[in-house]
Amino acid sequence: MIAIDKLTDVFVAVADTLVADFDIIEFLELVAQKAATISTASAAGIVLADPTRRLQFVAASEQSVRLLEALAVQSEKGPCQDCFHTGEPVVNTDLRDAEAQERWPAFADLAVSMGYESVHALPLRHQGTAIGALTLLSVHAHPLEDAEVRVVQAVADIATIGILQERSIRASGVLTEQLQFALVSRISIEQAKGILSRIHGVSVDDAFTLLRSYARGAGLGLSAVATEIVNQPERHPTLTRPSV
């Protein structure tokens, strides 16, 4: 049973994000978190397609090295890859099933070893094609009814709206431009996490927390700060000087 009462929260949170200082990665992470909450899944992740139609990780409900790995593996062979190709949701898959084991052996093994039992994948749709996918992983198998799938699909659609909202539809290429920008922003954040992790001697997950608190405290976008940490660390001395 999904937490339909939490749906209002999503719209409020999304509306808040859309007004000022929009950061595409922060937005997509928020959507992932809300998608996990509503579907009562344990974790959620979003992947987007690059122009060669290869899926790349862009956001997750939590920062965890293993979750990122699972999302990367399933981008190559997994439910989100299947969902992306067909444009249809792949729901209610039991990861311990022989079928799942056979279709996505690497992903199923990894996800089961992380304690997940079921997976759902919903397409991010735009004008009849999939531009990415939302994946939900659960430690308890809890089948989604058709009506519930539609609600979770609506949350996936919000991700697409966010990707497109930053600029008006000016040219046919705008979606490609936006998708590429999101993917590049994600990479900047990972590079900055690596840098901060070494400077402060903390895990990459903790480095992300540092980065996010700093960006929020300074009223700056996450991606913008990450980019400067990589190229001009001296602009953020309080974050890039080793702590004592």
Added chain:
Amino acid sequence: MARVLLQLAEEPLPAGADGLVSTLTRLCAALVRHLPAAGSGISLMGEGHGSAGVAAAAGPRSRRLEELQFTVGEGPCLDAHAARRPMLEPDLAGAGSDRWPIYGPRAAALGVRAVFAFPLQVGSVRVGVLDIYRQQAGPLSPEALASGYTFAEVALRLLLQEQAGASEGRTPEGLDDALAYRMEVYQAQGMVMVDLGVRPDEALARLRGHAFATGQDITAVAREIVDGSLRLTRDHPPLVPEDPA
């Protein structure tokens, strides 16, 4: 990627040029031959190091089109670099001239009706822009767009290799075959920057060099760096001798 490398290898060597400029020029020529494009150019943007300017071009007036943006100080290539995203303008005489009031009409006067600019970047690391010019207005087909993106990836890898001082004796065939790395690679890249005190492009080159030298793939090396079991040191022998300067 393999197909683009093959197309690059088949492209004849221009007379009197060798090294990176020659390779990038062949890449532009291969693009013009294999995509529905009248011209193509690559400009380096230089972020803190190196200078901005046209590196290579193929097709009629492509070099002038590349230079035009630097002359008038606006255009898709400069915007793609600044905004870190592709600039795909299918109608240079129309919407494109609103977008770039100085560049647009001048580019149209040179016979270009559509321009597609792809930034050459790995996350925060930006080295330049690849431009594709067409004489007809209209968007690129999804296939052509994917090809253009792949050509840009190859150009990026060639430039990163050069910037890391690793281009000597290495061929385009030695480039990574993967367009997209796992996220661990980018995290490790940031760590190597701090460990070795090097720029992001060199950090990536060191990662690739270590992977090559130890016969592992770059993701495996990155994972060891992220989990702390491997730390590259300054003494680590680089893959190729560094420039003594």
